[in-house]
Amino acid sequence: MGTFLQTVGNLLPYHLLSYGALLGTELFQSFINTKICYQALPMKEFINLQKRLFPIYFGTQIGLTVLTAATHPPYSLISLVRDPWSIAPLAVVGITGCLNWIIYGPRTTTASLVRRALQGGFYEYCVSLLDLIGDTESENNNPDSDGSKTHRANRTFAHNHAMVIHLNAIAMIATVVYGFSLSATLVAGM
Template sequence: MTRLPALQAILAPAHFFAYATLLGAQLYQSFVVVKIAYEALPAQAFTSLQKRVFPIYFRRQTALLILTAITFPHGPLALIKRKGDWVPFFVAGATALLNLAVYGPRTSRLMMRRRALGMLTDGVL
């Protein structure tokens, strides 16, 4: 039984750091970086930036979510015991994987197609 408190002493700070990094990165990317880049860059430059940034962002988001689940304070298997603990991880994981595998690539292809057709002009996306 002495292993459990030692495990919690290691996992709790790692879990807090992983969750805080995940939340901070999501809020910063969503509400600061995108807004500033959209207002400051011409449409084609903004499109190029988003094409390069979002795949990296989605991969890191998924990795941080997995790290947050793995470092759950009572151990990752404790998530299975209570529905209230694993449901948020499942929803966040499903949406992160959809962004990574489906919506991110689809959006990038659509933006590149619109750019090739000349539909992207400054101020109109």
């Protein structure tokens, strides 16, 4: 019982739990949840779900990264600062998560709504959404008779969606790299 109580007062179990939750959340959202939702839901419902789910996912990713950093054994952030093999991958996860949460996630959501609206003929709505994301390279008062607005909306969506995917993949790789760093620290006996 004494060993258990000592463990409760140590940062290591909290660190392992936060790291495990971080990696598990990334893998589940990226490879299971998104795929199942894409296959099971009509596109309109899928887009509505994703626009609500991804901000929560990216916020959780950032929060778990901060929690993992704050519980780094044996002395929290002091230990982390002294370990470049640990701080670098956690910084990458945090930065990529912030970019997705603040910039590319919202842009992807807006661009997907623009694409859907153009397919449904809501031209004015699409133009205002394109203005919101800063894509104003052509005049906004001409109807999309030649398909240029649709092409632009598809290109904008593809660019932002690719950024989200690549940043998320980089974050997952950095999370796994951090796991190896953590394992090396544990094997060395801290």
